[in-house]
Ligand code: C2E
């Protein structure tokens with residue numbers, strides 16, 4: 302062994318870069334370092350191959366080969382060969398071939414073998430670092446980047462002052478639940494994977510696509526490409542199923558889009574895109590662009606849901622009663638209990654908080670609270686010797702998922718010693734078949750206990766006519782949107798008049814009663830009286846009143862004699 306050979310080996314050991322992490326960097330670094338000492342150690346060619354089995358992050362496994370020639374090479378028979386089997390069951394092979402006309406003696410071959418082992422150790426380290434990186438930044442189910450990865454990408458753009466050129470898009474697959482129901486979970490997973498692959502290609506190297514979880518994704522892309530993205534999304538279609546059942550499935554998306562402003566950090570963009578996405582549901586739109594007003598509304602919703610439990614505990618909610626008037630004789634014939642929130646001395650109308658509670662399901666607690674107060678008031682009137690009227694109470698459609706709903710309602714009525722005839726439960730129109738069955742069961746149980754039921758806001762849902770045919774409710778409450786266009790001026794039979802007249806007729810023939818909500822003018826009342834609508838409720842007669850004021854109406858049944 303020459304001194305130069307020994308120096309070459311030492312140089313290799315000291316020059317090899319222990320900081321190279323990704324396997325590709327490691328391989329490149331090995332090639333370079335070997336190049337520095339190739340003449341010293343008389344190396345003609347180096348070949349290295351890695352073969353690793355599939356794992357969560359590399360579903361196809363890994364096969365790589367690197368070969369570097371340092372000049373004319375000698376006989377392969379004089380080579381040094383190293384083969385290593387890894388813990389994961391992979392194989393790494395290295396081959397060192399001497400320069401042309403050269404041979405290594407046994408001592409030299411041993412030193413070359415130790416270089417081979419060092420190279421193996423470095424490659425192993427590079428591979429582990431690479432896998433660790435993937436496990437931190439890749440969602441293994443779909444192969445998409447994960448949220449940490451997109452946060453890091455955005456952070457790097459921000460550091461380079463480029464984030465402001467980007468838009469952040471929160472993406473959700475519409476009705477993905479149905480894909481799983483229709484085709485099964487395995488096909489659902491396949492669809493997700495196909496979707497991810499397509500979106501990754503679309504995002505390409507200057508954008509970034511990541512999965513947040515479930516069917517929710519985020520894409521960062523240059524602002525100028527938003528229109529392209531919308532076009533691309535409109536045309537997404539994937540083949541689903543096998544054999545006969547094979548079909549094209551159109552994937553439709555909901556997107557919340559936020560275009561970055563100078564001050565935005567990546568986490569600002571994440572919250573803004575999320576807020577815009579949430580608004581797609583409230584606004585019932587597929588695409589919503591972020592505005593500061595949306596953020597304000599979202600903070601407001603968050604505030605409401607945070608303070609609601611305490612407010613309920615502090616009994617900040619109270620009941621107002623809006624009278625219902627019989628059109629045949631203008632007499633008080635019932636009332637609707639409407640919730641009011643007395644917050645810091647101000648009356649908050651339901652529209653400011655009910656949709657929030659409705660969206661998160663906490664509305665049910667409020668409904669029961671209001672119902673208890675109503676029962677207490679009825680009992681109080683009875684005890685005072687005042688004859689109550691039937692009080693209708695709003696129950697959110699969320700209750701229909703509660704199998705014990707009927708028992709709970711009847712339990713409260715009994716607890717307060719109230720006769721069922723004073724109670725009417727208002728439900729809203731439903732769309733799903735399951736809800737419909739639950740509603741039917743509930744209505745029957747109420748009927749058995751002398752409690753009335755009604756369909757609120759009739760005409761604003763989709764299944765109105767089916768409801769009329771199949772549900773045994775007592776009262777149909779026509780939504781005020783039917784009457785807004787009915788006034789003296791239109792005369793004759795406008796479309797609205799024709800529709801209302803025929804609904805009222807039909808309801809009457811089916812032996813149910815009709816009440817018209819939101820009646821504001823005498824012309825509307827006259828028209829409704831003419832077509833035999835039995836009751837009205839609206840500002841024409843009274844607004845919702847605090848309990849004590851409503852008590853005065855109870856004591857004076859003729860109050861509306863000369864109104865309307
Ligand atoms: P709703 O059940 O359809 O109640 C009728 C709404 O119409 C009430 O609004 C009432 O004040 C309003 N209104 C009555 N007459 C007129 C009129 O002539 N013109 C106009 N423009 N409006 C009229 P309010 O009290 O703001 O309640 C809004 C909605 O909030 C209710 O609509 C109901 O869906 C919901 N809500 C109120 N209290 C409760 C409750 O305790 N539980 C549940 N689940 N929902 C409630």
Ligand code: MG
Pocket residue numbers: 637695727757
């Ligand atoms: Mg109502």
Ligand code: MG
Pocket residue numbers: 757758778780818
């Ligand atoms: Mg209504």
